[in-house]
Amino acid sequence: MEKIKIFSRFERFWHWTQMATVILLTITGFEIHGNYTLFGFEASVRLHNAAAITFIILGIITIFWLIVTGQYKNFIPTTEKFKEQIQYYTSGIFKGASHPTKKSFGNKLNPLQRVIYLGLLILIFPVQTITGLLYMYYHYPQNPIDANGLWFAVVAHTFGAFLMVAFVIVHVYMTTTGHRLSTNIKAMISGYEEEPAEEHKTDNQPA
Amino acid sequence: MxxxxxxxxxxxxxxxxxxxxxxxxxxxGNKRGIPEKFEYQNRADIEKKVDHAEFEILQQEFKRPQDLTAACLSCHNKRDDELMASAHWRWERETTLPNGRGTVTIGKKNLINNFCASAESNNGSCMRCHIGYDWKDKTFDFEDPTNLDCLVCHDNTDTYKKRKGGAGMPATAENATAEFPVPDYNYVAQNVGKPLKENCGFCHFHGGGGNNVKHGDLEEAMLNCSRYVDVHMAKAGQDMSCNDCHLTERHNITGRAYSVSSENNNRAYCESCHTNTPHNDKVIDMHNHKVACQTCHIPIYAKANPTVMYWDWSVAGRTDENGNKITEYDVNHKYSYLSIKGKFVWDDNVKPDYMWFNGTADHFLYGDTISEIPVKINTLMGSYEDRDSKIWPVKIHRGKQPYDVETKEIVNVNVFAEKPGQGAFWEDLRWDTAIQIGMEYVGRYYSGQHDFVSTEMFWPLNHQVSPKEHTLKCTDCHTRSEDGRLANLAGFYLPGRDYAKGVDYTGFAIIIISLLGVVLHSVMRIVARKN
Known part of the structure; x- marks a missing residue:
């Protein structure tokens, strides 16, 4: 077995902080939405608003980091091995086939992940942020732009939240599809992934 | 390592x-701001009082109250000009109605209500609350300053009580009773001062013919109430007087009652003292963009004594077998039926209705015809889309009152007369003559055919502010419950109350499909591995 550096310290901090923030946003958000009572409506509103600010600050730092390190390239979609990746999840995985894409520090996402995560980054996150900010601060929704009582904004925000929950469910499950059940999660904790020895790579990974 | x-x-x-x-x-994040402690010194505690007992002119014998007014004005000159321009004197003012209905001269004098229908033709009874002497009919001289009654507002002895049925004249030697004796003019005049709540309350607590009948949030109990009933006026609390909030400059009193007012000006605001960020908490303070302070801080009204919610004139006039007028009482010992007035429903600790309101109101005027039932006697303007509108707690007073079947106009009724046989309803219990006289007095046509129509009046609530422990909580409004305070206020998205069914169902479907997919995929992996 060979240990390969996949995730930097910042990426791991980013991932787990974002996870906690998203969970907090989800739990409080659905309480505000009226689905259950947990913290109490007022506490949920306060926590939701505070978590939103944390989420936005983290987002700004992360965008900066992605740009200056060039790691944003990980999220650029590719058609290469796209079909193979789908075939792996729909059939290969049941036959014990090996992963069609190999992970590395410069290529940490498979073609499917690239599309899904890019969607998350440029669709769900900005929509949630903009609609959320509108609802927090745009209290005269007719002036200057008629936002029709923010109906569209809140409906979009709610739908985004449902998509987010669905993403988390599938995302957590997908962590079990690594070389072993725990391989992916371990990588997100230690930063290193254990690859089978025969697929040994010689290039030295940056820390 | x-x-x-x-x-x-x-x-x-x-x-x-x-x-x-x-x-x-x-x-x-999870911190509620701590409101800044608000200090206020009552005007009564800082304003120096002149000792009127020292003035010789007030030591003379006053035969008529008008002579006393003349004495007041001999020092306080020009105050009569201020008063005679006021709505307290004229009972009408020039005002612009919303909905492009133009400029009209309206007020308590010539507006219809759904209590006793209208003041005009009932001067003896209604004009008891006019700030003048003897507005008993159209001959009253509005240009004579000695007709002004200074005492009714400035008496600080709590002994100056004008008799019933006297059109604003205090009792004289001929008609004095134990309850309403001839006032001791020297005593009262030598003890005048800024109006106390007793002065304002003498009229404003008793509109509609009894304590708390009309407003629901203004009543006798507030002269001596707990903080629970009214944080501002409580004797054991700040003990404020009316004019601590209804600031008054040169007899122009701020504050609007939208049963008679139409314009968004000269109002008394909570914000004047409390600012518009009193909670020192962003989330709560921002509610004020769309929610009036009153909405959360007046969770219930009629806290000490009940108020009339429903008044049905259509069943008035019933007598017992001997033709005598009858009175029936409800469980709270409030009259539920009076031959002279009809059926009443009282209620206390009432949850307000909630409406969008921008400080302007329309009114059902003489000559307006019924186009919708229930008829809106006054209409509070406002909507979510309107930048100036806020959600406001409102008392809705409903009832049935007479209208002209032919013209579809709501009619004036002469209810009051000093004695029977003159056609007034309270004396003779006959609608035709009572309406005829009422309509004639104001110069309106009456076909002779009447029936009764359901009407509504809207009274924005401003008083009986509760202590902070009793204000509304978030989930009183932000709830899917049908009992939510704003359950019926449509037209905007309220978090916690509203959701788009399609989006929610689709969303849950996506979550369930994701879960099923995950379960199916993992089962297949387990099965594949075993094979």
């Missing part, structure tokens, strides 16, 4: 730092 360092680093970036961020988020 390297391995241990890596583990420590991982521990820091994966657990410690994220935990710190979340802790900080929760710690700084």
């Amino acid at each position: 390297n391995n241990i360092l890596q583990k420590i680093t991982s521990f820091l970036v994966v657990l410690v730092l994220p935990a710190l961020v979340i802790f900080a988020t929760v710690h700084f």
Whole structure:
């Protein structure tokens, strides 16, 4: 077995902080939405608003980091091995086939992940942020732009939240599809992934 | 060694730092601001009072109250000009109606209500609350300053009570009773001062013919109430007087009652003292963009004594077998039926209705015809889309009152007369003559055919502010419950109350499909592995 550096310290901090923030946003958000009572409506509103600010600050730092390190390239979609990746999840995985894409520090996402995560980054996150900010601060929704009582904004925000929950469910499950059940999660904790020895790579990974 | 360092680093970036961020988020986010303690010194405590007992002119014998007014004005000159321009004197003012209905001269004098229908033609009874002497009919001289009654507002002895049925004239030797004796003019005049709540309350508590009949949030109990009933006026609390909020400059009193007012000006605002960020808390303060202070801070009204919610004139006039007028009482010992007035429904500790309101109101005027039932006697203007509108707590007074079947106009009724046989309803219980006289007095046509129509009046609530422990809580409005305070206020999205069914159902479907997919996929993996 060979240990390969996949995730930097910042990426791991980013991932787990974002996870906690998203969970907090989800739990409080659905309480505000009226689905259950947990913290109490007022506490949920306060926590939701505070978590939103944390989420936005983290987002700004992360965008900066992605740009200056060039790691944003990980999220650029590719058609290469796209079909193979789908075939792996729909059939290969049941036959014990090996992963069609190999992970590395410069290529940490498979073609499917690239599309899904890019969607998350440029669709769900900005929509949630903009609609959320509108609802927090745009209290005269007719002036200057008629936002029709923010109906569209809140409906979009709610739908985004449902998509987010669905993403988390599938995302957590997908962590079990690594070389072993725990391989992916371990990588997100230690930063290193254990690859089978025969697929040994010689290039030295940056820390 | 390297391995241990890596583990420590991982521990820091994966657990410690994220935990710190979340802790900080929760710690700084979940905090309610602490309102700044608000200090107010009542005007009565800081204003020096002149000792009127020293003035010789007030030591003379006053035969008529008008002579006393003349004495007042001999020092307080020009105050009569201020008063005679006021709505308290004219009972009407020039005003612009919303909905492009133009400029009209309206007020208490010539507006219809759904209590006793209208003041005009009932001067003896209604004009008891006019700030003048003897507006008993159209001959009253509005240009004679000695007709002004200074005492009714400035008496600080609590002994100046004008008799019933006297059109604003105090009792004279001929008609004095134990309850309403001839006032001791020298005593009262030598003890005048700024109006006390007793002065304002003499009229404003008793509109509609009894304590708390009309407003629901203004009544006798507030002369001596607990903080629970009214935080501002409570004897054991701030003990404020009416004019501490209804600031008055040169007899122009701020404040609007939208049963008679139409324009968004000269109002008394909570914000004048409390500012528009009184909670020192962003989320709560921002509610004020769309929610009036009153909405949360007056969770119920008629807290001490009941108020009339429903008044049905259509069943008035019933007598017992001997033709005598009858009175029936409800369980709270309030009259539920009076031959002279009809059926009443009282209620106390009432939850308000909630409406969008921008400070302007329309009115059902003489000559307006019924186009919708129930007829809106006054209409509070406002909507979610309107920048100036806020959600406001309102008392809705419903009832049935007579209208002309032919013209579809709501009619004036002469209810009051000093004695029977003159056609007044309270004396003779006959609608035709009572309406005829009422309509004639104001110069309106009456076909002779009447029936009764359901009407509504809207009274924005401003008084009986509760202590902060009793204000509305978030989930009183932000709830899917049908009992939510704003359950019926449509036209905007309220978090916690509203949701788009399609989006929610689709969303849950996506979540369930994701879960099923995950379960199916993992089962297939397990099965495949075993094989």
